[in-house]
Amino acid sequence: MKCPYCGFEEDKVIDSRPTDEGSAIRRRRECCKCQKRFTTYEKVESLPLMVIKKDKTRQVFNREKLLTGLLRACEKRPVSVNDLEQLVEGIESQVYNSLQREVTSKAIGEMVMSKLKNLDEVAYVRFASVYRQFKDINTFMDELHKLLKEK
Ligand SMILES: [Zn+2]
Numbered sequence: 001m002k003c004p005y006c007g008f009e010e011d012k013v014i015d016s017r018p019t020d021e022g023s024a025i026r027r028r029r030e031c032c033k034c035q036k037r038f039t040t041y042e043k044v045e046s047l048p049l050m051v052i053k054k055d056k057t058r059q060v061f062n063r064e065k066l067l068t069g070l071l072r073a074c075e076k077r078p079v080s081v082n083d084l085e086q087l088v089e090g091i092e093s094q095v096y097n098s099l100q101r102e103v104t105s106k107a108i109g110e111m112v113m114s115k116l117k118n119l120d121e122v123a124y125v126r127f128a129s130v131y132r133q134f135k136d137i138n139t140f141m142d143e144l145h146k147l148l149k150e151k
Contacts, residue, residue, distance in 0.1 A: 001029060001038075001040055003031035003033065003034060003036065003038065004038050005031065005034055005036045005038070006031060006033055006034040006036070008031055008032065008033035008034065010031075010032040010033070011029040011030055011031050011032055011038075012029065012030055012032060013027050013028070013029055014028050014029065014030050014037070015027065015028035016028070019041075019093055019096060019097070023043065023096060024041050024042060024043040024096060025041070025042040025043075026039060026040075026041055026089075027039065027040050027041075027042070037082075038085070039085060039089060041092070048060045048061070048101075049061040049092075049095060049096065049101060049102075049103065050101060050102045050103075051102075051103060051104070051105050051108065052102055052103070052104045052105065053104075053105050054105065054106070058102070061092070061095075061103075061108075063088050063092060066088050066091075066108070066112070067084060067085065067088050069127070069130070070084045070087065070088070070112070070116070070123075070127065071084060072126075073116070073123045073124075073126040073127040073130070074120060074123040074126075077120050077122055077123050078120070079119055079120045079123060083119055087112070087115050087116065087119065090115065091108060091111050091112060091115070094111065095108075109131045109132075112127065112131075113127060113128055113131065117147075121147060124147070125143065125144065125147065128143055129143075
């Protein structure tokens with residue numbers, strides 16, 4: 001499996017376990033070159049997780065895409081890639097464990113935001129501003145006020 005950090009193609013599996021419901025196997029891997037750790041999932045191919053978009057079209061859930069969006073939101077923030085990977089993993093298993101094969105992009109976005117809020121507030125606001133597509137500065141400020149009120 002190609003290392004997501006350095007691209008090296010050899011790794012060793014350091015942990016391997018089924019997810020709660022047994023529909024997937026999660027493997028923790030360590031790159032043989034840079035020693036960084038990453039996670040892969042093995043799933044039954046006939047059961048992809050589908051995301052229902054706003055216009056009702058379906059798309060296969062893409063964890064890389066989600067992770068990329070999160071990395072962008074966390075740019076120059078004290079959030080580790082590992083934290084973000086765990087966040088994405090948490091969301092994925094939450095959906096898988098719900099036994100649903102389809103989930104709305106809205107539901108995913110809300111899950112991401114509730115988790116991101118605990119990790120880093122600046123990243124949260126950035127992600128929310130892209131995700132909710134704030135139309136103007138006022139809706140953006142509303143979100144900030146909400147955030148401050150929750151404190
Ligand atoms: Zn590596």
